[in-house]
Amino acid sequence: MEGRKRKNHTARFLIASFLGLLIFSIIAFSGLGIYMTRMSHSAFHEIGQIYMAGMSEQIASHFESVIKLRFNQVHALVSVVPSDGRDQEELYSELVYRARARDFGYLALCSSDGNFETLYGEFIQPLNPEPFVEALVRGEQRVAIGEDAEGKEVVLFGVDADYPMLDGSPSTGLVAAVPLEYITDFLSLNKENQMLSFCVIRDDGSIVIDNSHIGFGDTSRYLPEMLEAYDHSEYSAQAFSDALQNDQTYASTIKVDGKEQKLYSIPLSNSEWNLISIMPYNRINGVMDTLNSQRTRFTVLACLSVLVCMILIFIGYFHMTNQQLLELEASRRTATEASKAKSEFLANMSHDIRTPMNAIVGMTAIATAHINDTEQVKGCLRKITLSSKQLLGLINDVLDMSKIESGKMTLTTENTSLIDLFEGVVSIMQPQVNSKKQSFDVHVDNITTENVWCDGVRLNQVLLNLLSNATKYTPEGGAIRLSLYEESSPKGENYARMHMVVKDNGIGMTQEFLKKIYDSYSRADENRIHKIEGAGLGMAITKYIVDAMEGAIDVSSEPNQGTEFHLTFDFEKAPAREVDMVLPAWNMLVVDDDEFLCRSTMDTLKTFGIRAEWTLSGEKAIELAVARHKRGDDYQIILLDWKLPGINGIQVARELRRHLGKEIPILLISAYDWSEFETEAREAGIDGFISKPLFKSTLFYNLRKFMGLEKTQSQAQEQTAELTGRRILLAEDNEINWEVASELLSELGPEVEWAEDGQICLEKFEKSPAGYYDLIFMDIRMPHMTGYEAAQAIRKSSHPDAASIPIIAMSADAFSEDIQRCLDCGMNGHVAKPIDLAEITKVLEKALK
Amino acid sequence: MNLQECYEKFGGDYDGVMGRLRREQLVRKLLYKFLDDKNFELFEASMQRQEYDEALRAVHTLKGVCQNLSFGQLYESSSRITLALKEKDYGAAAELAPQLAADYGRVMQAIAEYQSSVEE
Numbered sequence: 001m002e003g004r005k006r007k008n009h010t011a012r013f014l015i016a017s018f019l020g021l022l023i024f025s026i027i028a029f030s031g032l033g034i035y036m037t038r039m040s041h042s043a044f045h046e047i048g049q050i051y052m053a054g055m056s057e058q059i060a061s062h063f064e065s066v067i068k069l070r071f072n073q074v075h076a077l078v079s080v081v082p083s084d085g086r087d088q089e090e091l092y093s094e095l096v097y098r099a100r101a102r103d104f105g106y107l108a109l110c111s112s113d114g115n116f117e118t119l120y121g122e123f124i125q126p127l128n129p130e131p132f133v134e135a136l137v138r139g140e141q142r143v144a145i146g147e148d149a150e151g152k153e154v155v156l157f158g159v160d161a162d163y164p165m166l167d168g169s170p171s172t173g174l175v176a177a178v179p180l181e182y183i184t185d186f187l188s189l190n191k192e193n194q195m196l197s198f199c200v201i202r203d204d205g206s207i208v209i210d211n212s213h214i215g216f217g218d219t220s221r222y223l224p225e226m227l228e229a230y231d232h233s234e235y236s237a238q239a240f241s242d243a244l245q246n247d248q249t250y251a252s253t254i255k256v257d258g259k260e261q262k263l264y265s266i267p268l269s270n271s272e273w274n275l276i277s278i279m280p281y282n283r284i285n286g287v288m289d290t291l292n293s294q295r296t297r298f299t300v301l302a303c304l305s306v307l308v309c310m311i312l313i314f315i316g317y318f319h320m321t322n323q324q325l326l327e328l329e330a331s332r333r334t335a336t337e338a339s340k341a342k343s344e345f346l347a348n349m350s351h352d353i354r355t356p357m358n359a360i361v362g363m364t365a366i367a368t369a370h371i372n373d374t375e376q377v378k379g380c381l382r383k384i385t386l387s388s389k390q391l392l393g394l395i396n397d398v399l400d401m402s403k404i405e406s407g408k409m410t411l412t413t414e415n416t417s418l419i420d421l422f423e424g425v426v427s428i429m430q431p432q433v434n435s436k437k438q439s440f441d442v443h444v445d446n447i448t449t450e451n452v453w454c455d456g457v458r459l460n461q462v463l464l465n466l467l468s469n470a471t472k473y474t475p476e477g478g479a480i481r482l483s484l485y486e487e488s489s490p491k492g493e494n495y496a497r498m499h500m501v502v503k504d505n506g507i508g509m510t511q512e513f514l515k516k517i518y519d520s521y522s523r524a525d526e527n528r529i530h531k532i533e534g535a536g537l538g539m540a541i542t543k544y545i546v547d548a549m550e551g552a553i554d555v556s557s558e559p560n561q562g563t564e565f566h567l568t569f570d571f572e573k574a575p576a577r578e579v580d581m582v583l584p585a586w587n588m589l590v591v592d593d594d595e596f597l598c599r600s601t602m603d604t605l606k607t608f609g610i611r612a613e614w615t616l617s618g619e620k621a622i623e624l625a626v627a628r629h630k631r632g633d634d635y636q637i638i639l640l641d642w643k644l645p646g647i648n649g650i651q652v653a654r655e656l657r658r659h660l661g662k663e664i665p666i667l668l669i670s671a672y673d674w675s676e677f678e679t680e681a682r683e684a685g686i687d688g689f690i691s692k693p694l695f696k697s698t699l700f701y702n703l704r705k706f707m708g709l710e711k712t713q714s715q716a717q718e719q720t721a722e723l724t725g726r727r728i729l730l731a732e733d734n735e736i737n738w739e740v741a742s743e744l745l746s747e748l749g750p751e752v753e754w755a756e757d758g759q760i761c762l763e764k765f766e767k768s769p770a771g772y773y774d775l776i777f778m779d780i781r782m783p784h785m786t787g788y789e790a791a792q793a794i795r796k797s798s799h800p801d802a803a804s805i806p807i808i809a810m811s812a813d814a815f816s817e818d819i820q821r822c823l824d825c826g827m828n829g830h831v832a833k834p835i836d837l838a839e840i841t842k843v844l845e846k847a848l849k
Numbered sequence: 850m851n852l853q854e855c856y857e858k859f860g861g862d863y864d865g866v867m868g869r870l871r872r873e874q875l876v877r878k879l880l881y882k883f884l885d886d887k888n889f890e891l892f893e894a895s896m897q898r899q900e901y902d903e904a905l906r907a908v909h910t911l912k913g914v915c916q917n918l919s920f921g922q923l924y925e926s927s928s929r930i931t932l933a934l935k936e937k938d939y940g941a942a943a944e945l946a947p948q949l950a951a952d953y954g955r956v957m958q959a960i961a962e963y964q965s966s967v968e969e
Contacts, residue, residue, distance in 0.1 A: 630968065632881065634874050661851065661967070663873030734910050736882050740917045743875055781909045812913040812931075833916040836869050 010321055018314050022307060029303040037292050044288045045262075048279060049251055052264040055196055056249075056277045060266045063275065066183065067268075070157050071141050073102045074176045078161045088164055095163070096120045099176055106154060106177035109165055112137050116175065117165055122148035124177055126156055128202075131272065136160060136173030143271045145208050146177060153180040184209060196277045199223075203244050203272045223276065227263070230254045240265065244274055256280075341519075352394055356387035363387070397537040404544045411548055414701070415574040416456035418449075418498065422484060425463045427596070432471050433480060443483040449496040452571035458545045459569075465538045466502040466565050473563070474506030489570045498569045505562035514557060518543040582724060583703060584746055587633070588612040591621040591652065592641040592669065601639075604699055618644045618652035626659045634664055637703065639690070642670040642677070650677065650684045657685035665706050723844070724749035726774040731761035731790060732810070733782040737833070741777065741810065744837045748844070750774070758785030762793050770800040775847060778827065780811040780818070787811070788825045795826035806847035810835065852877060855963035859956040860922035869919075877967070879918060880960050886914065889953050892930075896946060904942070905934040908949075923952040 081094050096119050099107040106121030114133045116125060126132045126146040135142040139160040146156045154177040161174035200209040205222035224237040224244070235252040243250035247267040254261050262279040367380035403409040426442050433440040463482070470480045481503045489495035509517065517539050546553045551569035588610050592598050598614035605612040613635075615621050621640070628634055638656065640649040647655070653666050665687045678689070690702045728750050732738040742752045755761035758778075762785065765773065776794070780787035791807050809822040809830040819830045829843050852873050856863035870876050888911040895904035908930050915924035926949040933942040 632878070636872070636874060661873075663852075663877075734886070734888070734914055736879050736886060736914045737910075737917055739879055739882065740870065743870065779913070781906050781913075783906065812909060812916055833913045834865075834869060834919060835917060 014314060014318060018310065021310060025303055025306055029299050033296055033299045036295060040288060040291065048262050052196065052262055052277055052279055056264050056266045056275055059198065060268055060275050064269050067143055067271070070178065071159065074157050074159045074174060077102065078159060078174055083163045091163065092119050104176040104178060108175045109163055109171035110136055110158065110173045110175050111165055111169065112172040122150070124148045124154060124156070132156070132158060145180065154178065155180055155183050180209065196279050199276045200268070200273045201276055203274065205241060205244060208273055227254055230256055235263070353391065356391040359387040360384050397541065400541045401537045404541060409544070411455040411458060413453050413455055415451055416454050416459070417451050418484065421456050421460055425460060425467065428464060429467045429471070432468060436471055436476050438471060438474060438477065439479045441479070441481040443481070449486060449573050451574040452496060452498070453574045454549060454569070454571050459549070462542050462545050462567070463500065463502070465542050469538060470502055470504035470506065470563070474504045478505050480504045491570045494573055495570045496573055498571055500567040501564060503562065503564040508559045508561050508563050509557040510559055514555060517555065582749060583608040583610055583700070586610050586636040588637045588639065589621060589624060589635045590614040590639045591618060591644065593617065593643070593645050601699070608700060618647045618649070621652055622655050622659065625656055629660050634660065636664065638664060638666045640666060640668050642668050650681050650686065653681070653686050654684040667702065667706055726750040727772060728752050728775050728777060729755055729761060729764060729773045730777045731755040731758060731782065731787065732779040733757050737779065741835055744835055744840060747837065748841065757782040758787055758790030761790050765794055766797055766799055773805060775844070776805060776807045777810045778807055780809060780813065788821060791825040791827045808843055808847060850963050850966040852963065855959050858959040859920065862919040862921050866919035881964060883914065883918065884957065884960055888914070896943065901934055901939055905931065908934065920956055923956050926952045
């Protein structure tokens with residue numbers, strides 16, 4: 001519910017921010033587009049204006065030069081034809097001839113009152129004679145538009161000239177003309193497909209040369225006023241007229257039929273004319289619009305791509321969020337399922353616990369009721385024992401599982417003999433298998449590596465679990481087979497690949513069950529096996545241990561055909577170390593109700609060099625120990641089984657402590673996890689625990705540990721190996737000192753011989769074969785012969801080792817002069833009393849190097 | 850009475866001896882043996898006979914045993930006499946002898962008490 005709320009909230013937030021971003025980007029991009037359009041628009045305006053000004057100026061100067069050329073021609077005409085002293089007829093014909101030569105289509109003289117006398121060509125009159133004539137009268141040159149009788153327009157060039165008129169009066173100017181086309185063609189004013197359209201108007205605004213492309217039509221009107229009729233925001237007729245009057249340029253924009261047109265006016269010299277250029281904007285606009293539309297398209301495209309990216313990201317994010325929520329949901333469901341499985345397990349467990357508990361309670365009641373019927377009580381007790389075992393197994397499994405689940409189960413890798421381990425497993429399984437009359441084959445083939453580094457106890461647990469499952473799920477008379485074989489390991493030469501196979505021909509498992517065989521708290525919940533005890537944790541524990549050992553477990557099974565478990569491990573090879581397993585010759589008592597275990601333990605202990613005794617019951621053990629205690633010859637270690645007939649191990653320990661005091665180490669042997677009774681055991685005086693089965697290595701290392709040899713072991717590891725089999729001669733007159741020294745030395749493994757004084761020491765040495773003694777410890781003050789004398793005598797003797805055998809002084813005198821005297825007498829070193837193992841080890845190390 | 854109390858009683862160093870010999874059993878065995886040790890008697894007899902070399906050897910051996918068994922006070926007194934005899938200062942040795950006897954007696958008595966308490 002909350003998840004959904006959060007989901008909605010997230011979705012709303014995402015959608016809102018997405019929409020916000022969308023709107024923002026649309027606004028940003030359109031703002032950018034509009035701004036850019038404006039900017040380019042004004043830029044184009046500017047470009048247009050510059051272009052038009054340039055063009056107009058060019059045309060104006062062109063026009064000027066054309067006009068000037070014509071004026072020069074007329075001036076030249078006047079200057080080459082003098083007016084004086086000539087016959088009028090001859091003068092005129094001369095003028096006409098020269099004018100024709102200069103391609104003037106018309107020539108006339110103009111009187112000061114505006115009277116035109118045509119010398120050749122059609123009669124022509126300026127359209128607006130007054131300013132023209134006035135200019136000539138003033139002696140200026142002038143250009144103007146005129147009209148012949150047919151209405152054809154011509155351009156008039158008037159210059160000051162003083163020729164006689166027909167009536168004899170002097171003329172005020174000579175006027176020559178060319179057709180208007182001459183000018184327009186020359187200026188290319190009205191060609192098709194031009195960017196610009198031109199027309200020429202006078203200073204007062206009246207049109208001189210019209211342009212059909214512009215099409216103002218009525219030339220009699222004034223342009224500034226005409227233009228006012230168009231849509232004009234910028235344009236002002238007044239400003240235009242002023243500019244025309246003052247011979248200034250003028251630029252503006254007008255709109256014709258909704259299309260923008262650029263207007264530019266520039267005055268033309270030598271005339272009252274102005275060149276007007278008009279450029280329709282749509283030409284430039286076309287380019288600009290293309291640009292604009294392209295830019296708009298790209299902007300929209302960019303906007304869209306950004307949006308698409310964002311949508312993709314948004315969708316991706318949304319998807320991820322959803323995925324997370326789904327995962328959350330899934331893990332929640334898993335947790336629920338797990339807790340459900342646990343509750344189911346608890347329900348099953350309470351059934352499983354209740355069954356043996358009921359048996360115990362019931363049997364106890366029956367036994368109490370028939371307390372005098374020994375046979376019946378025995379039967380009850382047997383059943384109680386059975387049920388207790390079941391219960392204990394169950395509890396151990398649960399404890400293991402809880403260790404695994406809390407991550408507290410760790411492996412203790414130690415040098416383990418696989419052969420011993422298998423022997424142990426087999427001896428444990430034997431009774432179970434026998435009781436169901438099953439056949440049990442053990443095959444150990446092809447093993448070259450007997451010792452490997454692994455957690456033997458856990459590996460043992462795995463094998464026992466698989467084997468006990470095999471016996472449990474195999475009917476009476478079935479066959480169980482355990483095999484071990486070795487292969488070279490892919491991990492390298494230092495590793496060995498071990499295969500262990502547990503096979504039975506029992507009831508087998510279905511494929512569905514195989515899938516969840518390693519799940520905690522699962523059990524093939526079928527009626528046929530309902531009566532078989534177990535918590536359903538064994539396989540989970542097994543799987544966990546195998547995984548922790550970096551091994552593999554495979555299972556193949558067929559219902560009613562049998563099951564095969566195949567374990568594969570890559571173990572690091574360990575050195576075989578049988579030879580190292582030697583302990584001091586302690587007196588030891590082993591108490592266990594299993595005679596077979598006692599006997600095999602005896603054998604093992606004997607190989608360590610321990611003198612051991614055994615007994616089957618706690619009561620007997622107490623008797624034996626107390627008797628020895630009275631003799632002052634106590635056991636040095638007592639091994640107690642936890643479960644004993646009659647009083648149990650802890651009670652025995654308590655009793656022993658009461659009689660013997662606290663110094664003798666008592667160790668408890670147990671096949672079970674002792675954490676549940678550890679506190680009680682410690683309180684009863686138990687010093688430590690050894691787990692069953694009692695492998696050789698288990699015994700050796702535990703005994704060594706509990707007897708305090710572990711510490712010196714690390715210090716004197718080399719020496720232990722070296723000193724074993726060595727012989728040391730110890731000269732000491734005092735029995736106590738001798739005992740102390742020999743006791744401490746014996747922990748390092750050598751054989752120690754006693755010489756009671758210097759004399760005996762010398763004799764023993766001289767009688768010994770060469771190389772018999774490895775070292776001599778020498779007390780200094782001894783009767784008959786002191787240590788000094790003995791050392792000197794040994795060095796002087798004829799014995800082959802006389803010079804080489806190390807002699808170490810062992811004295812209460814630790815003054816430097818004493819030490820010096822020892823060295824002077826041929827001794828190699830000095831150990832001061834009291835004797836300390838660490839110091840002896842050090843000195844021996846030096847002397848025997 | 851346990852071993853530690855016994856050591857405390859005659860002024861010995863229980864932790865020291867356990868540190869070296871590690872097992873109470875061994876220490877106990879050696880203590881019992883000490884009951885039979887004749888070096889002190891040898892020392893007294895030699896002193897009386899003025900056989901100082903023999904006395905020195907005996908008290909020196911006693912000193913060695915004391916060291917091995919961490920008999921603090923007895924070691925001190927035996928050590929002083931050893932030194933005196935080595936320097937042939939027999940008068941000083943004779944003066945120190947009663948102290949040695951007292952310390953020795955305390956040790957012997959403590960061990961005897963301990964033994965009887967164990968055997969009970």
